[in-house]
Amino acid sequence: MNNPSDAAVRRDMPVPSQPSNELWASDSIAAMIRALDIPYVVLNPGSSFRGLHDSLVNHLGNERPQMLVVLHEEHAVAIAHGYAKVASRPLAAFVHSNVGLMHASMAIYNAWADRVPVIVLGATGPVDAAKRRPWIDWLHTAQDQGALVRHFIKWDAQPASVGASHEALLRARQIATTAPQGPVYVCFDATLQETRLSSVPELPDPKRYLAPPPARPAQELIDQAAQWLMQAQRPVILMGRVSRDKEAWEERVALAEALGARVLTDLKLGAAFPTAHELHAAPPGFFLSDASAAVLRDADVVLSLDWWDLGGTLKAAWGSQPVQSRVIQVSVDHYSHNGWSQDHQGLPPVDLFLLSEPEPTVRLLNQAIRPRSGQHPSPSPKVKAAAPAGDGTISIAMMAEALKRATSGCQPCLIRLPLGWSGDMWDFEDPLDYLGYDGGGGIGSGPGMAVGAALALKGSNRLPVAVIGDGDYMMGVSAFWTAANAGIPLLTVVCNNRSFFNDELHQERVARDRNRPVENRWIGQRISDPEPDLATIARGQGLLGIGPVARPDELDAAMAPAVEAVRGGACVVLDVHVTPGYSPSMSSGMTRSQEDDQ
C-alpha cells in the first residue's frame, strides 16, 4: 500500500504574505507551537483565536503545524487522541472559547481516562472587559475557562504575555507527555494575540523542557518482585496500559516465557501480548470473562503491568473473599487520581508497589530473573472460526472472518472494535494490531479517533481499519469529512444492528429483575424508522460508501473492493447489517454487583 512518502496529507496552500517588519504576539506564539514540533493543529474556527489562526496561515504558511479542519470540536480532540495512540506524540486541538471547549469536553474526558496526551489550545474573548465587542465577546468569555474541564485535564493556563505563552506551551507539552499522560489546556487572551510586537522575542530551546525519562523503581523492589515471581508456582501477568513499542512487546513476551507465567489482556486497551501465544490464558474481553477470572483465582502471584481496574478485576475473581495471591502492582496511574472522576476504579490490595511505567520495570525484571524450567500451563484456546449463523443474517463473528479474509496480507491495524466483539474472533501479534477503546466510554468518539489513528498510520505499511457500532457512527459521523478533505485512507466497517443495542440488554436486565415484559427492551433504543442510510451519509461527505450488506453471501464481494479502495488511498465506510447480539463476556458488564442481585 502506501509508502512513507505518502505520509503527508492534503494541505490548503495560502498565497504568500507581503514581506513586512510587523509582528504580532500571535506570530510568536505560533512560532512556539512550531518549535514544539507539533505536525497538525486540528481545529474548528472561532473569533476568539482569529489572531492565532491568522498567524498559523499567514505567518507560518499553514505548514508545521498544518491545519486540519473538523466539523465539531469533539472530533478535534478525538483525532488528536487517535493520532497519539499510534504515534505516541501529541497534536494540538484548537477550540473556540466557551462553546468550542464545551463541545470538546467529552473527547477531553476520553483522552484523560485513556491516559493519552492531547494539547488542547483555546482562547477567551478579551480578558480586559473594556476591549470586548458588544454581545458575542461577552458570551464567549469566561472568568476561568479552564474550570470547565479542569477536573479531567492534567494542567491548564491562561498566560498574560508572549513570554508566559511560550512557557505555558512548553509546560503543557512537558506535563501532557509525562506519565501518566493526559490532556492539558492553554487559553490565549484574544487581546494578547492581537497585540503588535515592537521586537521579536527569542524562543526558548524546546529541547530543554522535555518530559523526564521514565522513572525506574529501586533495585531492591525489583529484586523482591523477581524473587516472588521466580518462587511462584502459578504466576499470572495482567498486561495493561503499555506502549506501542515493538521492543517492549518482545520484552514482555520474554518475561512471561522466563517465568512460565499465564497472561491476560484486555480489549479496552491496545494489544499488549500475542493472543495466540500458549501463555495467553483466555481471550480478552471488555469485561473479565469467567475463564479469565478462573485463571486469576488460581494465581499465587499476580503481576499487574498497569492493568486497568486492578481492584475491580481482583474483586471479580475473588468475590467477597480476601485476595489470596500476592499482588505486585507496576503503575504510576494514581498520580492522575483526583477524586472528581472515579476513573481511578477500585482500590486494589497490593503487596509490592513499583512506582513505574511497565516498560522500565519489565526490562529490569528480565535482567533480574533466571528463567525457570517448570511445567508450562496448558495451551490457551485458539481463535475460533465463526459459527454459521444459519438464519441468513450476518453475525459479528462472520463479519470478522470476512474482514480477515479481505485484509490478509495487508497488515490491518484494528483501530477500534465494537462492544459486541469477542476476543476469540481475532488474534493480535503486534502492538499495532489493535489500539484499544476510547478511555471514557463516550459514544461518538469512534469516527474521530479512527481518523486520527489513520492519520498517524498514513504512509506506514498498515491498513487502518475501524469497526464501530451504528450508534457510535451516527453520533460522530461528521468526523469522517476531515478524512475525505485531507485525504486520509481509512476503512470503517459499521456493525449496524440498527440500535443502541448495548442498552437494549440493560433494559432486558431491568425488565427481568422487575418481572416486566422483556419484549419492550427495544423501545427508546432502536435507530430505525427511518433507518439511516449509512453509506449514503458517507458518500454525502465525499467518502466511498458501500452497503448496506445484509446477507452473508454478499460479504466477501463487498469487503474486497472496500479494502482495495483504502489501499488506493480512499476513506471508505462499509455498512454491514449484523444480527443484534453480544459476546458472552459482555454479560458481566450488565450486572451491577452480587449485592444488587439479592
Ligand SMILES: Cc1ncc(C[n+]2csc(CCOP(=O)(O)OP(=O)(O)O)c2C)c(N)n1
Ligand atoms: C455519549 C454517550 N451517550 C450514551 C452512552 C450510553 N451507551 C453505551 S453503549 C451505547 C450504545 C452504542 O450503540 P452502538 O454504537 O450502535 O453499539 P451497539 O451497542 O449497538 O453494539 C450507548 C448509547 C455512552 N456510553 N456515551
Ligand SMILES: [Mg+2]
Ligand atoms: Mg448499534
